[in-house]
Amino acid sequence: MMAIINLLQYRVISVQGLEAEKFLQGQLTCDVNGLANGQSTLTAHCDPKGKMSSIFRLLRENAEQFYLIVRHSLLPSALDNLKKYAVFSKVVFSEQDWQIIGVLDKAKCGAISADFCVEIGQSERAILLNKHVQQIDFTGSIAQWELAEMQAGYPILSPESQNEFIPQALNLQCIEQAISFQKGCYIGQETVARAKYRGINKRAMFLLNTQTDDPVQLGSEIEMELENGWRKTGVILSAVHFEGILWLQVVMNNQFEASTKFRLSGSETRLNLVELPYRLS
The missing domain is CATH 2.40.30.160 (Elongation Factor Tu (Ef-tu); domain 3)
Known part of the structure; x- marks a missing residue:
């Protein structure tokens, strides 16, 4: 069902700098290096034990500019966890006060002006990002968007479940490019790889x-x-x-x-x- 939804439950984090790509490659479960400019994927940030502290939608603009779409309830801890590992990296984080719009029929996205259009896998959903708030006739609810996410099998992580589950327990190995088992080391990689190759999950x-x-x-x-x-x-x-x-x-x-x-x-x-x-x- 077609709907345009004001996604107030999300925020955008900018990750910018000469070492942005290298830094994120060593942090997130996806293959950041293999992501094309303008492409996005779901991905996770784990603690050293392989338990997820955050789930992001990563959008790559270029090797020095990335954006992370994250749930507002996870934002403070998500940002703190990233910054903790970025002390010696040439990378800057900043929260963006952007308008985030969900569209449940991405064929209709062209009718809405947006700075970025983020298509979600093979689904009919898309997220539009505007650097400045525009007047839009919203026709759906946040609950409608959340239901579409759930029916598509996309996990919704809340503070109650942070650092409780490895990525495979939330089916991330089945979603887009959320987990790469070929890339090099990243935080929690040993546990994630062991769950796949030893069948411990x-x-x-x-x-x-x-x-x-x-x-x-x-x-x-x-x-x-x-x-x-x-x-x-x-x-x-x-x-x-x-x-x-x-x-x-x-x-x-x-x-x-x-x-x-x-x-x-x-x-x-x-x-x-x-x-x-x-x-x-």
Whole structure:
């Protein structure tokens, strides 16, 4: 469904300098060097243990100028973590007070004036960036954008889940160029590589929904039915209510029977497992 949405939940960080490319290549999970000018990809910044502190959309303008689109709730810690490793690099970070617009039908992007048009993978979504605020007739809600992200299998990281999961637990290996397993070292690379080549990651992100307006707590668990009753499992990564339906991204064990039943913890509200648009690997 076509919609133009004011993405107030995001901010833009400029990463600029002679060593911007080199610095980001040693920090992020994607292959920054292999990204073409004008191209973007989802990517993550990990701690030394390989747990994600932030998820960004990285936009490359050229080798000395990059932009990171990040959720506002993650911005302070995300910026601090980058700056911590940039002490001896020729790179400058600055938050940009830009207008960020989401379009749920990228074929319509040409009708909207923008300084940058950031296409999102093979989806119909796009993000438009304007250095100055323009008068735009917004036709959709933030919840509508978040739902489109979830249905596309794109993880929504919140402060409640920072430094809790490795990238593969949130399916980043399946999304765009978010993880490169061929590039050199970066923060947390050893853990990320070991999860792939030794098969140590046993978790993945799944999408579930149910008809309810009841609130849920991020970071809380859902329950799965076993022979002897219900047991808590997984962690709620994100939650969105839209038109009477609750949608959840849940990180849980990636091995379970297709017939397994799920419900909200401490409730009789059953959850439906929704198929993701990619195959887990």
